[in-house]
Every structure is written in C-alpha cells, then in structure tokens.
Amino acid sequence: MINSGKIFIKEIQYFYNAEVAERTNAPALRAGSPLGSLGSNPNLGAFWNIVKVFKYTYLLYKGVKMRLTSHPILDFEKKRGKKIKFTYNGREIECYENETIASALHAAGIRVLSKSSKLLRPRGFYCAIGKCASCIMTVDGVPNVRSCITLVREGMKVESQEGLASLQDLNPIKGKKEKIETEIAIVGGGPAGLSAALEAAKYNRVLLIDENHTLGGQLIKQTHKFFGSRKEKASTRGIKIAEELCKEVMENENIEVLLNSSVIGYYNENEYNLAAVKNNDTLVKIKTEKIIVSTGASENTLVFENNDLPGIYGAGAVQTLMNVYGVKPGDKVLMVGAGNVGLIVSYQLLQAGVDVVCVVEALPEIGGYNVHAAKLRRCGVPILTKHSILRAYGDERVRGATIVKLDENWKPVKGTERDIDVDVICLAVGLSPSIELLRQMGCSTKYIPELGGNVVIHNKYLETEITGVYVAGDCSGIGEASTAMLEGKIAGLSAVLSMRRDEEIERRREELMKELEELRRGPFGERPRIGKEKLFRAVR
Amino acid sequence: MSYKEDGVLELKDLNLPSEERLKKGPVAVFECVENIPCNPCVDACPFKAVSMEKITDTPKIDYEKCTGCGTCVSVCPGLAIFVVDLSKEKALITIPYEFLPIPEKGDTVKALNRRGEIVGDAKIIGVKKNENKTNTVTIEVKKEVGMIVRNIKVIK
Numbered sequence: 001m002i003n004s005g006k007i008f009i010k011e012i013q014y015f016y017n018a019e020v021a022e023r024t025n026a027p028a029l030r031a032g033s034p035l036g037s038l039g040s041n042p043n044l045g046a047f048w049n050i051v052k053v054f055k056y057t058y059l060l061y062k063g064v065k066m067r068l069t070s071h072p073i074l075d076f077e078k079k080r081g082k083k084i085k086f087t088y089n090g091r092e093i094e095c096y097e098n099e100t101i102a103s104a105l106h107a108a109g110i111r112v113l114s115k116s117s118k119l120l121r122p123r124g125f126y127c128a129i130g131k132c133a134s135c136i137m138t139v140d141g142v143p144n145v146r147s148c149i150t151l152v153r154e155g156m157k158v159e160s161q162e163g164l165a166s167l168q169d170l171n172p173i174k175g176k177k178e179k180i181e182t183e184i185a186i187v188g189g190g191p192a193g194l195s196a197a198l199e200a201a202k203y204n205r206v207l208l209i210d211e212n213h214t215l216g217g218q219l220i221k222q223t224h225k226f227f228g229s230r231k232e233k234a235s236t237r238g239i240k241i242a243e244e245l246c247k248e249v250m251e252n253e254n255i256e257v258l259l260n261s262s263v264i265g266y267y268n269e270n271e272y273n274l275a276a277v278k279n280n281d282t283l284v285k286i287k288t289e290k291i292i293v294s295t296g297a298s299e300n301t302l303v304f305e306n307n308d309l310p311g312i313y314g315a316g317a318v319q320t321l322m323n324v325y326g327v328k329p330g331d332k333v334l335m336v337g338a339g340n341v342g343l344i345v346s347y348q349l350l351q352a353g354v355d356v357v358c359v360v361e362a363l364p365e366i367g368g369y370n371v372h373a374a375k376l377r378r379c380g381v382p383i384l385t386k387h388s389i390l391r392a393y394g395d396e397r398v399r400g401a402t403i404v405k406l407d408e409n410w411k412p413v414k415g416t417e418r419d420i421d422v423d424v425i426c427l428a429v430g431l432s433p434s435i436e437l438l439r440q441m442g443c444s445t446k447y448i449p450e451l452g453g454n455v456v457i458h459n460k461y462l463e464t465e466i467t468g469v470y471v472a473g474d475c476s477g478i479g480e481a482s483t484a485m486l487e488g489k490i491a492g493l494s495a496v497l498s499m500r501r502d503e504e505i506e507r508r509r510e511e512l513m514k515e516l517e518e519l520r521r522g523p524f525g526e527r528p529r530i531g532k533e534k535l536f537r538a539v540r
Numbered sequence: 541m542s543y544k545e546d547g548v549l550e551l552k553d554l555n556l557p558s559e560e561r562l563k564k565g566p567v568a569v570f571e572c573v574e575n576i577p578c579n580p581c582v583d584a585c586p587f588k589a590v591s592m593e594k595i596t597d598t599p600k601i602d603y604e605k606c607t608g609c610g611t612c613v614s615v616c617p618g619l620a621i622f623v624v625d626l627s628k629e630k631a632l633i634t635i636p637y638e639f640l641p642i643p644e645k646g647d648t649v650k651a652l653n654r655r656g657e658i659v660g661d662a663k664i665i666g667v668k669k670n671e672n673k674t675n676t677v678t679i680e681v682k683k684e685v686g687m688i689v690r691n692i693k694v695i696k
Contacts, residue, residue: 072640073673225617225674227578229595235580235615237672338547351639365544370574371618373547378691380656383547482577522575522596 066107068326072351073223073237076326086156101147101158102128102135103325111310112396113137113147117163122396124310128317129218130211131298131434137161142280148317150280151213176282182207182256184495185274185288187263187437190217191481192294192473194245195488196495200292201254203496203505207286208255209276211262215249216242217296218316219481221323223351224344227369228482228519238481239323258284266291266441272468290468290495293438294488297431297452297474302336305391311398315345315428322352330424334401335359336389340480342428343372349426350379357420360387360403362410369524389425390417398423433475441466446538450531451477459539460513460532462491463498470495477535479528486516548654549573551687557603566608566625566632570599571690572618584615610634614674623678624686631686632665634678642667642675643694651681652691659685662692 068076080096087093088105095104102113102125112122113135125135130149139145140157143165147158184200186193189210194217197208214220222238233241249255261278263286274286299314301307311330313321315337318329333354335346338361346356359376364386366373373383390402390412405416432453435445443456443464455477458464462471472491473484493509496502520529543549549571557567568589570581575596582590582599589605590612592598610623613636623634643649643664651662662679669675681689 070640072638072642225672227576227617229577230580230583234578235584235617235672353640366547369576369618370543370547370549371572371576371620373543374549374571374654375619377547378652378654378656380652385545518595519577521594522577524574524576525596 066109066328068322068328068352071326074239074323074326080326084152084154086152086154086158088158089160095152097152097154099152099325099327101137101139101145101150101152101156103148103321103327104152105147105158106321106329107325107327112160113310114160115162116308120162121308122310123308125313125317126301127299127314128320129298133164136164138165145280148320149212178278178282178284179287180207180256180258180284181287183288183499184290184292184492185209185272185286186292186294187274188217188294188296188473188475189215189249189257190294190296190473190484191219191241191245192296192475192484192488192491193217193292194249195485196292196294196470196472196492197249197255197488198245198252199489199492200496201252204254204499206255207258207288208249209258209261209263209274209286211260213260215246215257215259218319219245221316221319222481223323223348226482228480229515232482232485232515232519234482241481263437266437290470290498291441292470292472292488292491292495293475294471294473294484294491295434295437295475297433297478299427300430300432302389302427302429304389306393309392309394309398309425310396311394311423312392312425312427315341315426318424318426319345319348322354323348328352328354329426330398330422331355332357332422333424333426334389334403334420334422335426335428337361337428337430338363338366338368338373338383338385339428339430340368340372341431342426343368343376345426345428346381347372347375347379350376350381354424356381357422358382358384358403360389361385362388362406388412392425398425401425431474431478433478435475438464438469438471438475441469443469446535448477448531448534450527451535455531455535457535457538460536461494461509462487463494465540468495468498477528477531483516483519483528486512486519490516543573555598555601556687557601557606561603562624562626565627566610566623566634567603568601568606568608568610568612569622569624569687570601570620571622572598572616572620574598576618578617580615580617581612581621584612586611610668610676613676614668614670614672619674622690626683626686629683630680631683631689632678632680633662633686633689634676635690635692637675637677637692638673639694641694641696642669643677643692647694649679650693650695651679651685651689652693653685653688654690656691658693659688662689 081098084097111124114123123134125148126132128148130146135148136144137147138159138161183204185207197206200206219238219242228234261276263276265275276284333356386406390404392401404412438456445454470491472487577595587605589602591600608623612621619636625632647664650658651660653659662681666678
C-alpha cells in the first residue's frame with residue numbers, strides 16, 4: 001500500500017513536470033486542457049499548484065481506467081492470462097502476461113516510448129504491428145526492440161531509448177543457429193498466408209513464418225462481420241475467421257509454424273534460402289523450393305503540424321490496442337479518413353466505450369461503404385467531408401486538434417478552423433504494401449496508386465518475375481481480407497502447380513480466380529481491379 | 541446533401557415496401573443501397589424472399605414472401621436491415637444492436653433517428669441475444685416515427 005502510494009505521488013510529479021515543460025515550449029494553444037488558460041498568473045501560483053495536484057490525480061485515475069472490463073463482442077478476462085510485473089525505467093509496472101510491452105505501458109498511462117533520433121521529440125507507437133520504428137525500446141539491455149510486438153515477461157527490464165542505438169550497443173547474434181528445410185516457405189501468417197498454407201499443404205510440406213507471437217495477422221482485431229460471399233466466410237467476424245484458420249493450420253501435419261521470427265533476407269545458392277531471426281537471438285536458415293510472400297501492409301501517415309505526438313496513432317494500431325489487448329487508446333478521438341478502415345474503427349471505438357468526436361474526410365465524398373457510415377451516424381458521430389486536420393497540439397501527449405474545411409483545391413478555407421478537445425487522433429489515410437523483402441529479392445516494382453503505391457510486378461497466377469516466388473494479399477496490392485484469402489489460395493496452388501501437373505488443381509485455381517473477379521466487380525472493387533489490370537500489363 | 545457526403549440515408553434513397561404491405565404486418569426494410577460485394581442475406585432468409593444475381597447487386601426483396609421474421613437482421617454484416625411493423629396502433633421496429641448495456645424487456649430507452657438525434661422514447665418489447673453477438677432488439681415507438689427511428693440509446 002505504501003509502495004503504491006509512492007508511485008502515485010511520482011505519477012503526479014510526472015504529469016506536473018510534463019505540464020511545466022509544455023508551458024515553456026508551447027504557450028499558445030491550450031484548448032485541450034480545461035484549467036490550462038488560468039494557470040498563467042504567477043501570483044496565484046501556489047493555489048494553482050493545489051488545483052493541479054487534483055487535476056493530475058484525476059488524470060492518473062483515468063489512466064487506471066484504460067483497461068476494458070466489459071465489451072459487447074470480446075471477452076478479455078480469459079485472453080489476458082495471469083498478472084505479472086516488469087520494470088520500466090526502474091519503475092515497477094503490473095500487467096498481464098499475454099500483452100505486449102507497448103500495450104502494458106499504455107494501460108499504465110505511459111505514452112512516450114522513445115525519442116526521435118535527431119530532434120529527440122517524444123514518440124509513442126504508431127502502427128502497433130511491428131512495421132514502423134516509432135516504439136523501439138531497450139529490453140533487457142538489447143536496444144531497438146519493437147515494443148509493440150514483443151510480449152512482456154516477468155521481471156523484464158524495459159528502458160526508453162533516445163534515438164537509434166549505436167552499433168556497439170547492439171548485441172550480435174552469437175552461436176545460436178538453426179536450419180530448416182521445406183518445400184514451400186510462406187512469409188507472413190495473415191489471411192493470405194494462412195489460406196496459402198492450407199491450400200499448399202494439401203500437396204506439399206509448408207513452413208509458415210511470422211514475426212508476431214500469434215498467427216492471424218490483422219484478422220485477430222477485426223471484430224466486425226465480414227462482407228463478401230457466404231462461401232468465403234461472409235457474415236462471420238474477422239476474429240472468428242482467424243480462430244478457425246489458425247486452428248486448421250496448427251492441426252495440419254504438413255505445416256510447420258515459426259513464430260516470433262522476422263525474415264531479414266533472401267539469398268540464392270542454386271536454391272532458395274531465407275534468413276530469419278527467431279526470438280531476437282537465433283539465426284534460422286531456411287532452405288526452400290518455393291516462396292510465397294504475404295507480408296501485408298503498413299499504415300500511411302499524414303503531414304500536419306505535430307503529427308508525431310504520442311497519441312496520434314494509425315487507426316489499425318488503435319484497433320490492435322483495444323481489440324487484441326483490451327486497452328482503450330484514450331477517451332476522445334478524432335478520426336481522420338472516412339474510408340472503410342476509418343469508419344469501422346470509429347464504430348469499434350464506440351463499442352469500447354470511447355467517444356468519437358468526429359470523422360474528417362478530405363475528399364468530397366465518404367470513401368467507405370454507406371452501411372458503415374450509417375452505423376456511425378445513427379450513433380450520433382458526425383462525418384465531415386471536405387475537412388481535414390490542420391494541427392495537433394499537446395506536449396508529450398495529444399491534448400487537442402484543429403480541424404479545417406477544404407476548398408476545391410484542397411486548400412484550408414480561412415476562418416473555418418475549429419479547435420476540438422481530443423486526446424487521441426487516429427489516422428486512417430490508407431495503406432502501403434510491405435514489399436521490403438521482395439525488393440531485396442530483386443523483384444521489380446511499379447508505382448500503381450490504385451494498389452496503394454509501389455507494388456511488385458506479378459502475373460494473374462501471383463508469380464513474380466522471379467520464378468518460384470509468389471505474392472498474395474495486401475503486399476501484392478491493397479485490398480480486403482476476403483480478397484487476400486482468395487489470393488492466398490491461388491498463390492498456394494500456383495506454387496504447388498509449379499512442382500506438379502494436375503488438371504484437378506488447375507481447375508480449382510481457375511474457379512478461385514473467377515471468384516476473385518466476382519468480388520472485384522462493382523464500384524468498390526474498381527480501384528483494385530484497375531490496379532491489377534495495369535500491373536498484369538506490365539508483366540514482361 | 542447526399543448520403544455520400546454525410547452518411548445519412550433519406551427515405552427517397554431507399555427501396556421500401558409499399559404502404560399497403562407496411563400496414564399488413566412486420567416486414568424487412570433493407571437500408572442497403574450500394575453495390576458492395578456481399579450476399580449473406582440471400583442464404584439467411586428461410587422464405588427465399590431475398591435474391592441477387594451478382595454478388596455486387598443490391599438485394600431484391602419479394603415483400604409478399606417476407607414475413608418479417610427478422611432472421612436477416614442479425615446476419616447482415618452492414619447492420620443495414622430492420623423489421624418494421626406498422627399494422628398496430630404503435631410502430632414496432634426490430635434493430636440490430638451491438639452495444640452494452642443490453643436493455644431488458646419493459647425498459648424505456650431513447651429512440652434515435654438516422655443522425656443519432658433523440659426523437660422520443662422507445663419501449664423495449666423484446667431482446668434476442670444471438671450467438672454471433674449481433675443482438676436484435678424490438679422496440680415500440682410512436683407510429684409517425686416508425687420509418688425514422690433506427691437506433692436506441694440505453695442509459696442505465
């Protein structure tokens with residue numbers, strides 16, 4: 001009890017220091033803080049100090065309430081596992097065993113995880129799925145650990161990191177080596193990778209590699225029911241699809257699964273080899289005949305003043321935090337982007353009991369499905385088209401934002417600026433295919449905006465320009481989970497067909513390709529359809 | 541302002557059952573106006589009242605076959621189907637509901653329109669807790685707001 005009391009006072013001190021730092025650095029806009037504008041009179045200093053103690057006590061109380069205890073769709077009690085403790089900069093933090101460092105810290109009210117390398121600006125996580133380097137921390141003496149995908153362990157020593165680590169600090173992998181041989185190696189265990197594995201494993205030995213502690217990719221946070229055809233699990237929630245696919249994969253004797261392992265490179269010694277790092281300490285050499293890359297995508301960001309403040313998160317990152325780990329991102333959210341991701345995540349925020357102040361969309365029309373927009377609107381959330389965010393403000397956390405109306409030329413209309421009181425800003429402004437590994441392999445790329453940017457050239461059977469290397473899912477061009485699953489199946493069968501001739505398998509692949517075409521019909525399938533057509537034309 | 545700009549459907553955007561059919565008894569109202577690739581409602585209907593040629597078509601409803609049983613309400617991934625009964629003194633509406641707290645039969649809650657504005661009170665007539673966690677709630681509201689109320693706010 002005495003101990004927790006001390007931490008309590010420390011917390012108050014921490015918030016107090018943050019406030020002082022904020023006032024010295026950015027005295028201008030303070031709409032986010034109800035007491036802020038009053039605190040500037042020096043004669044009233046002592047009084048306001050007392051007021052502040054109450055304010056920070058309240059903030060701390062709010063921090064404690066970050067964990068979701070009830071949810072209309074999810075049950076976290078079973079998922080969380082038992083309580084454990086680790087230290088953050090010497091301070092003891094209590095958390096649950098089945099969560100990541102970043103989620104445990106967020107639940108404890110800590111948003112600043114690292115400092116940027118040049119200007120030492122405070123950084124929180126951004127993607128929460130290991131794609132960006134915003135959350136790197138030093139863990140048990142090892143720097144540059146992605147705290148968003150690393151699970152906490154009892155007694156773990158976590159320290160915040162200023163900038164990037166120097167080479168001397170890095171602990172090179174010594175000694176521990178493993179070798180795996182397989183027929184088809186699949187990199188990335190999301191909807192595409194899982195589907196590819198299940199199809200390919202009907203005929204070949206498969207190795208499925210993922211850098212997360214669990215399979216399922218981004219399906220594990222999709223609490224909404226999927227669209228698409230009944231055949232392809234429509235009307236089933238993404239989380240349930242993930243559960244089913246993962247179970248099938250784990251039970252399949254032809255599939256070996258390698259988790260917590262990042263594939264860091266490819267090399268060709270008259271056979272295909274992949275190098276992976278497992279558990280941050282073991283080098284794994286993978287010899288394989290065929291490779292399917294299904295590494296997914298990363299969330300885009302947007303340029304505006306203070307866009308790196310902790311509390312500005314990718315919409316998908318917020319989904320991970322609240323739907324996978326049961327931690328609320330904050331209390332009041334501004335959502336930027338009214339595509340399907342922005343609309344769906346806004347609705348899921350409401351389900352978690354978080355207030356969505358409004359959704360802004362720079363385009364003149366809502367990009368996502370009307371059914372998603374309608375769900376939000378009838379809960380009273382405004383969607384402002386032709387609006388965008390101008391700036392965020394705060395010190396080490398978001399305390400508000402200014403939104404503005406845009407004219408026909410995408411320029412802010414003077415006099416339409418509005419300050420809104422939010423503590424989280426979600427960016428749902430599109431995704432970019434994760435093609436780093438494919439580029440290292442030597443695959444040529446083409447810039448196709450309809451597919452989310454640079455994509456690797458591949459044919460309709462999903463084979464790249466390197467024979468025996470296939471792509472599937474978002475890394476082959478941004479789409480949806482239902483099309484990713486179909487692509488995965490097609491790529492899996494293509495890999496199989498390159499090793500054997502079989503009319504039955506060919507027929508099945510043709511059927512799947514037809515199904516994929518069906519899903520991409522209609523106005524919402526136009527972008528991926530046009531994008532893929534452009535891409536197929538680029539195949540030499 | 542069109543629904544593309546603000547997300548709110550107006551009655552003119554919808555393909556509604558005839559007034560006669562609405563007066564006859566419960567019937568499904570589909571608020572699904574875009575060509576999205578989705579078809580679970582077709583298989584869900586036990587009376588084969590919903591059809592679709594291509595998966596990207598909007599659903600076509602045979603209102604003579606539709607009994608207003610409400611099976612489709614909880615199946616629709618877009619939560620875009622409601623059952624409306626205008627045959628009685630008051631309007632009965634069945635809505636999909638995915639929030640907490642779940643209201644109980646007999647409770648009085650706030651009735652919200654498509655903009656989330658409170659337009660009066662609603663009495664909970666029935667709550668069906670479904671396995672897929674999209675529960676269906678039947679409410680009773682004033683007849684004149686039968687085609688306007690599409691959500692509830694439960695304050696406990």
